Amino acid sequence: MKASEIRELLKLLDQPDIISFAGGIPDPSLFPSDAIRDAYGDVLGGAEAGAALQYQVSEGYLPLRRWLAGQMGKLGIACDEANIFITSGSQQALDYLGKLFLSPGDTALVTWPTYLGALQAFNAYEPRYDRLRPEGGNMTPAAYHTAAAANGGRVKFAYLVPDFANPTGATLDRKQREAVLDLAGELDIAVIKDAAYRALRYDGEGVPPILALDCARSGGIDKARTLYCGSFSKILSPGMRVGWVCAPRHVVEKLVLMKQASDLHSPSVNQMVMHCVAESVFDSQVEKLIGAYRERRDGLLNALEVNMPEGVSWSRPEGGMFVWVTLPEGTDAAELLARSVKEARVAFVPGNAFYADGTGRNTLRLSFTLADRRAVSEGIPRLAALLKG
Amino acid sequence: MKASEIRELLKLLDQPDIISFAGGIPDPSLFPSDAIRDAYGDVLGGAEAGAALQYQVSEGYLPLRRWLAGQMGKLGIACDEANIFITSGSQQALDYLGKLFLSPGDTALVTWPTYLGALQAFNAYEPRYDRLRPEGGNMTPAAYHTAAAANGGRVKFAYLVPDFANPTGATLDRKQREAVLDLAGELDIAVIKDAAYRALRYDGEGVPPILALDCARSGGIDKARTLYCGSFSKILSPGMRVGWVCAPRHVVEKLVLMKQASDLHSPSVNQMVMHCVAESVFDSQVEKLIGAYRERRDGLLNALEVNMPEGVSWSRPEGGMFVWVTLPEGTDAAELLARSVKEARVAFVPGNAFYADGTGRNTLRLSFTLADRRAVSEGIPRLAALLKG
Incomplete structure (x- = not known):
């Protein structure tokens, strides 16, 4: 499935009779809109209004960088503001890190499947992908090296989403994280850790970030x-x-120069507002989301249990936004989507898009962040009926 | 002068006793802060608050794109929203266009001097630069082709700032713009027109945009x-x-895919607020800035006239933010800056940084946007005294 087709798919979300488990987006009714509106008012009505609307240094707004360094410290990552670089979303971080590390023909290690947006960001720098198996079964370092050299490049980094991964919902345990660091050490490569979902844990114990272990x-x-x-x-x-x-500071310094050349800085006012809002409501907002999304995850898992025919299996994520469904071998989820939208008015993302090697045709991703009771109680039986019929 | 040195220089702006003509930044006291604050309140307090804080399509917020298409129409460029792509500042446009057109070794045509940020954006894609002389004196198309081929690439585009250029303040007349299009046609290359200062004309008649002529x-x-x-x-x-x-639509389509991979989209809320603010105060804000900056330009030009020694010449821009000063042959503006900051507490940007070939050592850029009467009446005599002594 191509990016353009996924874009078409996402447009379906605007059709009111489509029940969508497709978009990997948060529920807008849960945004802290009042706190954000008030913070824009305060920042733009205060002594720093001029600074909020003016150019700003490329590394980002200092008080926000300091606050984030404090947050990292709470996760076991001792650092200061010189280790924090502000981006326009983590997609931009992936783009810059791809640009920093990859020359055409180099190898990036990713899981099969992995976050589609990461593949899109890295693809601009024309890498080859090789398979990372944090669950066990990695090749030897020498074998990774040899395969990379045969493609005319070198292994440059391993990219992964260790907590409640997009798209699978899976979380790596501590031993698996240590094993990723072992492999990275043997290969002498960077590890790019995408922590987008980390705060959204609904059950179980948190696992230390790979950077903390590192x-x-x-x-x-x-x-x-x-x-x-x-x-x-x-x-x-x-x-x-x-x-x-x-x-590390030496990486931040390179990213700052890259940002200066690419968009100067992320919007000043948004950084200042985010600092205000994060300071005041970050923790309570995490609590609110955990309560709401846990209930939706449970509802979705329950509906799958009740409705899905034999031969269909799925992940049981401890957090995040996604449940990953595996259909019987030979079932094509992209074909299923076309039928599902037409006959059942239910949307999801076929899993194939998340595989760097184009496999995974019998998988699909369900997002539960917008899956209220009605969506689940009507949508999942309809999807199941298609699979049974 | 390296980017890092310029960054150091810009930090001087924070020292209260430095009179700075360095930063190419607008006067923050002239920002329409109230209108912007009110618009954030309206957008985030209204029916679209959820959309303002949610993900958004990569091409940008549709009403803003439509408004901009209307503005382009007023400049003689008939187009619709499919021809408008929203970026995170025009620096991002230059980065994307560099990425779209340039492979290492290709040639970009730029004026000597040109906007430093454009060189920084393009440098990431490792081009060679050749000299564009819109004032007359271009090489033949065949000579440009041959020089590009000798470097292992092709001529890909001409970049220029036709109105009140950064750094020179110069404006191309219609005949010069037509000549740029003639050359681009003969070379079959794109023309990247940076229109950052276009609305800020203080005297004289507007010239049609190159895109309108095209x-x-x-x-x-x-x-x-x-x-x-x-x-x-x-x-x-x-x-x-x-x-x-x-x-053209086919270029916009490529930029949209690039943006999706690089930062998904520019901030939704800022696009919606910009649309509100632009609709209501764009024209009055232009009037306000023209009044304020025209007076500052006149003050600076007058002070140069009164104080500068023989052998120093400067541009007389019809708009924009900059006056370009040429010192006697052999004077090094970077050395002058070091002395000027130490002895006269006056800052400016040495012109050398704006030359792709590293020449222009006897030039410097003065920005007048922050140059109030005191800054001019104290700063320019002190700078002139250094040049005389």
């Missing part, structure tokens, strides 16, 4: 090989486009 | 070779980071 073994963030890509999009607002990279 | 000869925007990069930064607010490209 700092512990390497002796501090400036010696680490892991680059943490964070985002406010899933907690506060995606439309404000504020994300960050937490990384 | 549409007239090519038979419409979708057949044109000119790409118009516009920006709200100089009129409404740079800190909101909203710009646009007006271009």
Whole structure:
């Protein structure tokens, strides 16, 4: 499935009779709109109004960078503002890191499947992909090297979403995270950790971030090989486009020069507002989302249990936004989507798009963030009926 | 002068006793802060609050694109929303167009000097630069082709700032614009027109945009070779980071895919607010800025006339933000800056940074947007005294 087809698909969300489990987007009715509106009023009505509307340094608004360094500290990543770089969403972080590391023909290690937006960001730099298996079963470092060299490049980084991954919902345990660092050390490559969903844990115990484990073994963030890509999009607002990279200072310095050449800086006013809002409502907003999304996840899992025919299996994520469904071998989820939209008025994303090698035709992704009771109680039986018929 | 040195220089602006003619930034006291604050309140308090904080299509907010298409129409460029692509400032447009057109070793035609940010954006794609002389004296198309081929690439585009250029303040007349289109036609290359300062004309008659002339000869925007990069930064607010490209539809389609991979979209809320603000105060804001900046330009030109020693010459711009000063041959403006900051507490940007070939050592740029009467009446005599002594 091509990006253009996915765009067409997303347009379906505007049709009121379509029940959509497709878009990987937060529920807009849960945005802290009042807090955000008040913060824009305060920032633009206060002593810093001029600064909020003026050009700004490329690394980002200092108080926001300091606040984020404090948040990273709470996760076991001791750092300061020199380790924080503000981006226009974590998509921009992926684009810049792709640009920083990849020359055409180089190899990026990704899971099969992985976040589609990461593949789109990296594709601009013409890499080859090889398969990362944090669940076990990686090739030897020598085999990765040899395969990369045969393509005329080198292995440059491993990219992964360790918490409640997009699209599978899976979370890596501590041992798997340590194994990723072992492999990265043997290959001497960077680890790009996409932490977009990290705060959205509904059950179970949190696992230390790979960057925290890396700092512990390497002796501090400036010696680490892991680059943490964070985002406010899933907690506060995606439309404000504020994300960050937490990384060794020498990497931040390169990203700052890249940003200066590419868009100067992320919007000043949005950074200042995000700082106000994050300081005041980040924790309560996380609580609110956990309550609402946990209920929706449970509703979706229950409906799948009740309705799905034998031969269909799915993930049971401890957090995040997605349930990953595997259909019987030979079923094509893209064909199913076309029928489902037409006959059942239910939308989802076929899983094939998330595979760098174009496999995974019998998989699909369901997002539960917008899946209220009606959507689940009507949509899942209709989808199941199609699969049974 | 390197980018890092210029960054150091810009930090001087924070020192209260420095009189700075350096930063190419608008006067924050002239921002329409109240209108912008009210618009954030309206957008985030209204029926579209959810959409303002949510993800958005990569091409940009439709009502803003329609409004911009109408504005382009008033400049003689008949187009519709399919020809408008929203960027995070015009710097992002330059980055994307560099990425779209340039492979390492290709040639970009630029004036000597040209906008430093454009060189920074294009440098990421490793071009060679050749000299564009819209004032007359271009090489033959064959000579440009041969020089490009000798570098292992092709001539891909001509970039220029036709109105009140950064850094020189110069404006191309109609005949010069037609000559640029003639050359681009003979070379079969794109023309990237940076229109950042276009609305800020203080005297004289407006000249048709190159894109308007191109549409007239090519038979419409979708057949044109000119790409118009516009920006709200100089009129409404740079800190909101909203710009646009007006271009043939087939170019817009490519830019949309690029944006999807690089940062998804520019902030939804800023686009919606910019639309509100532009609809209500764009014209009055232009009037206000013209009044204020014209007076500052006149004050600066007068002070140069009264104080500068023989052998120093300068441009007399009809608009924009900059006066370009040429010092006697052999004077190094970077050395002068170091002395000027230390002894006279006056800052400016040495002109050398704006030359793709590293020449222009005896030139400097003065910005008059922040040059109030005191700054001019104290700063210019001090700078002149240094040059005399």
